[in-house]
Amino acid sequence: xxxxxxxxxxxxxxxxxxxxxxxxxxxxxxxxxxxxxxxxxxxxxxxxxxxxxxxxxxxxxxxxxxxxxxxxxxxxxxxxxxxxxxxxxxxxxxxxxxxxxxxxxxxxxxxxxxxxxxxxxxxxxxxxxxxxxxxxxxxxxxxxxxxxxxxxxxxxxxxxxxxxxxxxxxxxxxxxxxxxxxxxxxxxxxxxxxxxxxxxxxxxxxxxxxxxxxxxxxxxxxxxxxxxxxxxxxxxxxxxxxxxxxxxxxxxxxxxxxxxxxxxxxxxxxxxxxxxxxxxxxxxxxxxxxxxxxxxxxxxxxxxxxxxxxxxxxxxxxxxxxxxxxxxxxxxxxx
Numbered sequence: 001x002x003x004x005x006x007x008x009x010x011x012x013x014x015x016x017x018x019x020x021x022x023x024x025x026x027x028x029x030x031x032x033x034x035x036x037x038x039x040x041x042x043x044x045x046x047x048x049x050x051x052x053x054x055x056x057x058x059x060x061x062x063x064x065x066x067x068x069x070x071x072x073x074x075x076x077x078x079x080x081x082x083x084x085x086x087x088x089x090x091x092x093x094x095x096x097x098x099x100x101x102x103x104x105x106x107x108x109x110x111x112x113x114x115x116x117x118x119x120x121x122x123x124x125x126x127x128x129x130x131x132x133x134x135x136x137x138x139x140x141x142x143x144x145x146x147x148x149x150x151x152x153x154x155x156x157x158x159x160x161x162x163x164x165x166x167x168x169x170x171x172x173x174x175x176x177x178x179x180x181x182x183x184x185x186x187x188x189x190x191x192x193x194x195x196x197x198x199x200x201x202x203x204x205x206x207x208x209x210x211x212x213x214x215x216x217x218x219x220x221x222x223x224x225x226x227x228x229x230x231x232x233x234x235x236x237x238x239x240x241x242x243x244x245x246x247x248x249x250x251x252x253x254x255x256x257x258x259x260x261x262x263x264x265x266x267x268x269x270x271x272x273x274x275x276x277x278x279x280x281x282x283x284x285x286x287x288x289x290x291x292x293x294x295x296x297x298x299x300x301x302x303x304x305x306x307x308x309x310x311x312x313x314x315x316x317x318x319x320x321x322x323x324x325x326x327x328x329x330x331x332x333x334x335x
Contacts, residue, residue, distance in 0.1 A: 004097065007159040010036045011068075011096035013087060014047045014059065015106050017078070021055060023214065024102030024167040029063045031129055031170040035098060035138070038131035044068055044096070045181070048086050050076035053183070060181030063173045067181045068094065074190045077202065078106050081195040084113045089188040091118055096160045098138050100129075103164040111164050120158035126165045127269070127288060137161070143265050143288055168213045168269035169292070212261060217243025217274045220263055220290070223250040224279020224300060224319060231256050233323045234278060240330040246270065248280050264289040279319050282307025299323065 010032040015022040025045075032043045045064040047055060049071065056067040068090055074082040087110065091099060099114075101107035103125050115122035127150075128141035137154050138161040144151040155161045212218060219238040221231055231245065238245045247257035249264050263270055265285040275293035280286060282298070282305055290296070291310050298311035299319050308314045315322055 004159045007095045007097040009041045009044050009094070009096050010039070010098045011044045011046055011090075011094070011100070011160070012064070013099070013101045013107065013110070014045045014055075015102055015104060016047070016049055016052060016055060019049075019052060019055065021058065022102060022104060022167075023172075024104060024107075024165070025059075026062045026172040027167065027170040028100045028102060028165060029059065030173040031165070032098075032100060033063045033173055035129060035131055038133075039097065039136060041097065042066060044094070046070065046087065046090050048072075048075045048083055050074075056181060056183045061175050061177060061179045063176075063179075064181040067183045069183055069185045070188070071185070072190055074192075077199050079197050079199065080109055080113060081193065081197070082190050083110055084117065085190050086188065087114045088117045090186055091160060093186065099160040099162045101162075101164045103166045107164050111162065115162050118158075118160070118162075120160060120162055121153075121155040123153045123155075123163045126163045127169050129163065129165065129170075138163070143285075166269045168271050171271070211268075212244055212246045212263070213268045213270050215244040215246075215270070216272050217241050217276075218246045218263075218270060218272045218290075218293075219243055219276045219278065220246035220248065220280060221251050221257065221278050222248035222280030222286075223254070224281070225251060225256060226279075228254075228256040230320070233320075233327070237276070237323055237327045237330070240327050240334070241274070243272075243274070248283075248286050277307050277311070278323060280307055281305045282310065 012028045012032050014025045036043045042065040044066040045059045046068045050073050059067050070086045101111045123140035126140050126142045130139050139152050140163045141152045219234045221234045234245050246263045247261045251257050252262045265288045269289045271292045273294045276297045278299045296311045297313045298307040299315045303316045
């Protein structure tokens with residue numbers, strides 16, 4: 001077995017846009033604390049941007065021991081090459097044992113380019129991370145073959161061990177007001193090359209929808225809804241509860257809901273306080289995206305549906321009768 005005594009610590013790429021840290025970054029710091037404890041190591045947050053030093057305090061409060069600050073005008077907006085150079089430079093200098101990214105649009109763009117430059121492996125879209133107590137290696141678990149099996153991957157021959165993690169899978173640590181991290185400014189020269197792109201303008205699209213991964217209450221519909229029109233009853237129930245509407249892949253593929261509403265292996269991972277699954281059978285691909293919800297209520301006329309295996313409460317019956325009755329009862333209780 002190769003020895004990597006010069007590689008130490010668990011590092012997390014902090015994704016921020018316009019000075020706002022992405023929720024997945026806090027989730028990764030929470031997981032990094034667990035991994036670091038098992039290794040007897042520390043947690044470092046790598047913060048890239050321009051004039052973003054003020055974000056270090058928040059990262060410390062969520063568990064980072066050290067913040068590696070890479071502050072440069074070339075990093076004001078995310079573009080691939082400057083960020084790849086910055087993260088590569090940090091890895092070469094600090095030599096982390098583990099490096100984590102969120103499996104966001106930015107993370108999925110950045111991580112493979114950095115792993116290629118460092119010459120190490122990358123496990124994408126992980127749903128579980130743990131330390132092997134015998135070898136001290138990172139066990140990176142992710143769904144494979146369309147979610148039909150779970151594969152655990154190790155990187156024995158190269159460092160850092162590198163992974164992207166799906167948002168909503170890990171749990172952020174409790175915030176400790178006043179906790180501070182050591183800030184280490186890291187200055188490196190970002191070389192302009194043929195891979196640079198010039199951002200001429202940023203046009204923001206107004207999005208009226210709310211990210212379902214941040215909702216506390218979700219009412220989710222599946223194939224059993226039967227039609228797009230029947231999703232109307234889910235919106236009524238969600239409105240009564242103060243929640244949002246989600247959907248299974250089957251419902252999205254049928255055109256009954258938007259892609260942004262999809263929960264599951266090929267959609268979003270959610271962890272709401274309440275998840276109501278209506279007409280959803282509970283295929284493993286869907287369960288992978290919602291089984292960590294605090295309370296799961298399943299409504300399905302098939303009493304053998306797999307969804308009941310993870311549900312805290314189950315109702316066997318006709319959803320077309322049950323959902324309107326439930327909505328009406330909730331409205332009466334609120335009034």
